[in-house]
Amino acid sequence: MTIKQSGYYNALLHINLTTGKITKKGICAEDIKDYVGGRGLGMKLLWDHIKQPGINPLSEENPLIFLPGPFSGFPIPSVSRTCVVTKSPCTSPIQSNYPHASTVSYSNFGGFFGPEIKFAGYDGIFITGKSPTPVFIQINNDNVEIKDASNYWGMGTDKFDKIFIQDLSDRRYRTCYIGPAGENLVPYASIIHTASRAAGRGVGCVMGSKNLKAIAVKGSKLPDVADHNMLVKKMTGARNYFKGFSRGKILSNIFRKNGTAFLFEKKSKKGQMSVKNFQEGTFPQVDRINADAARNKLWVRNYSCYCCPLSCKKSGVIKQGKYKGLLVHDGPEYETGTMLGANLMISELEGIMKLIYDGDDYGLDIISAGNVIGFLMEAYEKGIIDKDDLGGIDLTWGNVEASIKMLEKICSKEGIGALASQGVKALSKKLESGSDFAMHVKGLEIAAHNVQANPEKGISYSTSNRGACHQNGETVKKQNSITLIDSLGICKFACTTPLGLSTKKLAGLLESITGIKRSADELLMVGERIFNLEKMFNYREGFGRQDDNLPERFFNDAFTIGTEKGAVLDRDEFDTVLLKYYQERGWDTKSSKPEKSKLAQLGLEFTYS
Amino acid sequence: MYRNKRHFNKERRHFIKKIAIGSSAILFSFGLPIFSISSSAEDGKPDQLASILIDFSKCTGCRTCEAICSSFNNLENIDESLMPGIGNPYHANIKVYNYNPDIDVPSVCSLCSDAPCIQACPISEDPVTNRKALFRDNKTNAIVSDPTRCIGCGNCQEACKNESSGIIRLNRATGMPEGICNLCGGDPQCVKHCPYGALRFEKQTINYSFDRMSPDEIAKQLTKQNYLI
Numbered sequence: 151m152t153i154k155q156s157g158y159y160n161a162l163l164h165i166n167l168t169t170g171k172i173t174k175k176g177i178c179a180e181d182i183k184d185y186v187g188g189r190g191l192g193m194k195l196l197w198d199h200i201k202q203p204g205i206n207p208l209s210e211e212n213p214l215i216f217l218p219g220p221f222s223g224f225p226i227p228s229v230s231r232t233c234v235v236t237k238s239p240c241t242s243p244i245q246s247n248y249p250h251a252s253t254v255s256y257s258n259f260g261g262f263f264g265p266e267i268k269f270a271g272y273d274g275i276f277i278t279g280k281s282p283t284p285v286f287i288q289i290n291n292d293n294v295e296i297k298d299a300s301n302y303w304g305m306g307t308d309k310f311d312k313i314f315i316q317d318l319s320d321r322r323y324r325t326c327y328i329g330p331a332g333e334n335l336v337p338y339a340s341i342i343h344t345a346s347r348a349a350g351r352g353v354g355c356v357m358g359s360k361n362l363k364a365i366a367v368k369g370s371k372l373p374d375v376a377d378h379n380m381l382v383k384k385m386t387g388a389r390n391y392f393k394g395f396s397r398g399k400i401l402s403n404i405f406r407k408n409g410t411a412f413l414f415e416k417k418s419k420k421g422q423m424s425v426k427n428f429q430e431g432t433f434p435q436v437d438r439i440n441a442d443a444a445r446n447k448l449w450v451r452n453y454s455c456y457c458c459p460l461s462c463k464k465s466g467v468i469k470q471g472k473y474k475g476l477l478v479h480d481g482p483e484y485e486t487g488t489m490l491g492a493n494l495m496i497s498e499l500e501g502i503m504k505l506i507y508d509g510d511d512y513g514l515d516i517i518s519a520g521n522v523i524g525f526l527m528e529a530y531e532k533g534i535i536d537k538d539d540l541g542g543i544d545l546t547w548g549n550v551e552a553s554i555k556m557l558e559k560i561c562s563k564e565g566i567g568a569l570a571s572q573g574v575k576a577l578s579k580k581l582e583s584g585s586d587f588a589m590h591v592k593g594l595e596i597a598a599h600n601v602q603a604n605p606e607k608g609i610s611y612s613t614s615n616r617g618a619c620h621q622n623g624e625t626v627k628k629q630n631s632i633t634l635i636d637s638l639g640i641c642k643f644a645c646t647t648p649l650g651l652s653t654k655k656l657a658g659l660l661e662s663i664t665g666i667k668r669s670a671d672e673l674l675m676v677g678e679r680i681f682n683l684e685k686m687f688n689y690r691e692g693f694g695r696q697d698d699n700l701p702e703r704f705f706n707d708a709f710t711i712g713t714e715k716g717a718v719l720d721r722d723e724f725d726t727v728l729l730k731y732y733q734e735r736g737w738d739t740k741s742s743k744p745e746k747s748k749l750a751q752l753g754l755e756f757t758y759s
Numbered sequence: 760m761y762r763n764k765r766h767f768n769k770e771r772r773h774f775i776k777k778i779a780i781g782s783s784a785i786l787f788s789f790g791l792p793i794f795s796i797s798s799s800a801e802d803g804k805p806d807q808l809a810s811i812l813i814d815f816s817k818c819t820g821c822r823t824c825e826a827i828c829s830s831f832n833n834l835e836n837i838d839e840s841l842m843p844g845i846g847n848p849y850h851a852n853i854k855v856y857n858y859n860p861d862i863d864v865p866s867v868c869s870l871c872s873d874a875p876c877i878q879a880c881p882i883s884e885d886p887v888t889n890r891k892a893l894f895r896d897n898k899t900n901a902i903v904s905d906p907t908r909c910i911g912c913g914n915c916q917e918a919c920k921n922e923s924s925g926i927i928r929l930n931r932a933t934g935m936p937e938g939i940c941n942l943c944g945g946d947p948q949c950v951k952h953c954p955y956g957a958l959r960f961e962k963q964t965i966n967y968s969f970d971r972m973s974p975d976e977i978a979k980q981l982t983k984q985n986y987l988i
Contacts, residue, residue, distance in 0.1 A: 225826030
């Protein structure tokens with residue numbers, strides 16, 4: 151019998167798509183306390199379910215877990231995130247005894263899905279098995295059904311988003327789904343929500359492997375909380391934090407005005423942008439793709455996630471040119487705009503937007519897709535591959551039409567697309583050349599933040615537990631904090647230091663929900679515990695010190711333009727910083743394995759066998 | 760007496776609606792802000808009541824209004840005193856509907872001056888209070904359901920769906936109407952707490968062309984205007 155924890159239902163919705171069995175199972179109260187929810191609880195559930203290393207991420211055994219956090223559903227600002235946790239189909243270690251060795255993957259998306267899982271009465275949805283035919287899951291409180299999705303199979307996410315909600319005949323359902331890329335098992339396929347918000351980094355491929363097209367959820371509940379009055383007071387306080395003359399207001403104004411697009415100019419100036427497959431950090435044509443340009447040519451309105459005062463999402467329509475009339479569901483954001491823009495030397499804003507639209511419609515992770523196309527462009531320029539290899543595509547730098555065709559080939563796995571869909575690591579291996587400029591860590595493609603002039607980002611990428619991750623954090627403390635935020639269900643943007651909500655404020659909110667008194671430092675320890683459990687999962691699969699590496703390019707190819715001209719990483723310095731990082735983490739400096747004492751301190755003795 | 764005792768002139772109402780839509784289209788074609796709501800009372804239709812108006816150019820679909828509405832109107836008994844609820848949006852009287860292309864439509868009682876819901880209520884007027892089971896509150900002008908007299912026939916829901924925005928829903932257990940805005944006693948909290956200033960509580964003016972329209976109809980119109988399709 152599980153002890154009921156305030157603020158939770160202590161209930162996980164288990165769905166086995168092989169047998170069609172649907173059950174509601176309890177969650178251990180200790181796990182709720184130690185891993186809180188979202189990314190953390192997902193990792194613990196994954197650890198408990200996968201008892202052996204090397205299982206195939208696309209097998210029935212690999213669970214696909216959707217998790218709101220303890221904040222989700224309560225009207226706290228920006229508590230919109232849904233975390234998807236699974237074993238990654240994208241990553242692989244340099245050496246391992248297991249054929250399917252890969253890291254954990256966690257990816258979270260904003261919108262309205264996570265809160266709705268909470269409203270439906272669950273702390274998470276745990277999906278295993280594989281349906282023999284395409285299906286979707288419909289959840290209306292306790293009424294859960296697995297239904298035929300054959301008619302939807304092959305449909306792009308934009309069209310599906312429109313049609314599916316009509317077919318459900320109730321707009322109060324919140325849906326997430328995969329596109330053709332996920333169906334075709336492209337490893338870096340995404341799960342999409344509201345036609346644009348995405349959980350990337352491979353989770354869509356796992357959903358595809360289960361023949362699961364979509365999930366629709368709606369509900370009417372909220373769990374009891376420990377201290378009602380305190381929570382109402384603290385929620386009001388948190389909402390007011392973003393009003394009037396406050397730091398929160400400054401933060402929300404930045405996002406309201408430009409979304410993440412405010413970064414284009416800033417990052418390019420500092421030499422921190424991913425340009426020309428990471429060869430440069432500055433994009434000379436940045437003024438053609440920045441926020442001002444997008445506002446003129448594309449944006450119509452701001453769009454928020456659940457209870458969010460930031461509204462960073464920009465929607466609109468391409469107002470002129472070749473792609474006139476094409477919808478802009480979101481963008482360009484900094485990531486999508488850079489990876490399918492500057493990284494490919496494309497400065498035509500409408501072209502970038504068309505690429506982003508296609509990427510979302512296919513349900514592809516745009517970071518990975520942009521990275522892969524950048525690699526192919528460079529390989530083409532260097533003569534490693536020719537036009538015939540590319541199926542007749544003239545994949546030159548800045549070529550929008552060629553990039554559109556490449557995205558299509560990746561999604562359909564046709565011709566060169568079959569190989570390109572496996573990611574840059576697989577591509578460079580197969581081509582037996584190009585590993586110097588295959589921009590990935592542990593097999594996952596690097597994002598739009600370049601490293602040569604921003605060495606700290608190198609630590610973020612190299613030590614991330616899901617492979618190259620720009621949101622991992624550059625220091626131990628930051629990583630623990632971000633891990634915690636990912637586990638609470640709140641958005642990182644609202645917690646940006648120094649303008650956003652502080653860990654102390656988050657601790658107060660969590661305490662009033664759960665009744666468990668914890669200081670900010672104690673909460674950061676929760677983040678540390680989760681990060682270490684992820685690390686132990688990866689270590690068990692065979693990932694070690696050698697895998698916490700960066701591509702050669704960062705050490706060899708200095709920038710040739712911009713204010714940071716000449717910038718390049720120093721190998722020895724990187725090794726020293728990484729060594730210090732391990733020491734601070736309490737990990738063995740040779741193997742990178744967390745020390746026994748560290749694991750014991752965090753209550754992770756069960757991982758040590 | 761009752762503020763709702765007004766002459767229902769359907770032709771006139773439709774005529775006004777047409778002008779409203781037409782004028783919006785003209786304004787739009789000249790690139791003027793079509794969503795602006797004039798605050799000048801003189802512009803208001805003389806028999807209009809103040810209601811919650813939505814500035815669609817500001818709404819971002821965050822649904823804070825839902826949570827606030829639910830919290831204020833579903834008090835909970837905590838330690839023997841009534842406190843604001845947590846804010847479960849399911850119980851909100853204002854509901855935000857999301858569309859693709861990205862349009863968000865907060866939908867709330869239009870406080871129709873002719874109140875088709877009250878007209879449809881089959882319960883006879885109480886000789887003392889002159890009230891049907893559905894009546895207009897003297898003080899706030901909000902429409903109120905009397906659970907002691909309501910028979911759960913659902914006529915009000917039908918009338919609202921056919922002649923106005925369709926915000927009335929029936930409670931599954933009792934069959935009684937729900938979702939009717941009570942204006943929080945005259946000081947609508949959603950208006951007060953909208954993070955984007957997208958809600959206003961005032962008399963409608965000629966510029967407000969979305970009166971009594973269903974979310975689907977509003978979304979259709981806004982999609983055309985916003986996305987040129």
